[in-house]
Amino acid sequence: MTVSRSMLAGLAFATLGLAACQQEAAPPADKAAAPETAAPGASGGGVLRDEVIPEAPPAPSAIQTQPGPDGTRFALLKAAVTGDILTVTVNCTSEKNKWVYLKFDEISVIDDTTSQRIGVLRDNADAWMGSPLNGKDRIGLDCSPNGVIWVKFPAPPATSPTVSINLPGVAPFDGVTVAR
Template identity: 40%
Template sequence: MLKPFFVASAFALSLAACSQEKTAETTTTSAPTETAPAPPAPAPGVERSEATAPPAAPAPAPAPAALSTQAGPSGTQVSLTKARVVGDILNVELQFALPPGTTNGAYTHAEVDQINYIDDATSRKYNVLKDQQGQYMALPLNSNGKILDITAHKDAPAIVTLKFPAPPTTTSTVSISIPGASSFDAIPVQR
């Protein structure tokens, strides 16, 4: 007679244990997360010290160092900031900036088919790549997709990006030609 009693007791205990586990699961998953408390306000008449001041926003990243700078069209200064091979593509980045003290912006344009680089090791000329739709891989392009529209402001340079076929791995420098700017000669290729 005690056997059915023990079986029923064991069943009741296991049911109670499952119920408590279920309750613990639901209470732990539905509990709100706590946020860090705000720092206490300084007492009246007491100035907040630098040690208790909230952290300042990080400073903006400095502009990339120019590999070379040349005089450009419309009074701009053209800085070549990147010539890096990634995979089979040579990525070139230029910044068209206004000289200090300039009060107005400057607008210029460049025909993409006139932009190229020469492999200094082989004297071979490379033009800007085109994608599968026949569009130049360059920015900022105008609506016809054949001309770079470049607008430099007094407080912000215009950024131009160009993609070319990569030179052979034996090439260490290239010379880049941009219409209206002096040639960028012997630019080291980063890999």
């Protein structure tokens, strides 16, 4: 195959044109830096560069904190009703390697208005509604450095604004306002 000089010249011209377009499309190095904004009250001269540092999400704050077995601490993070279910979330901390086991049939909520004891819910397969499971009848929780459990209960009536939460071996969380 023979290539003419005019074909080579046309190919070279197209290649140079394409390279020029690609160079124009790339921003200059100093423009690719952080976004620039004019300083408030500045009159055209200076430019400030704002660095945006994303904030870390806030750590959940404890509603109450109680001592637990073997130097552990339990922090109640949530007691909220959704529909007809009360969900309780608790954080356990320990400076030493500590595991805590809580039997579901010993975990309860007391309706402060009626003094009625409310046990942990079970699902349609008769499994306890809580986590992390350790076997079929208890929660097993590594508290070092921390661990979180959740348990679900039938919701107390709306006329009961507070409950007391009881975990075996942990001081009770009394007078907890239920979020609705």
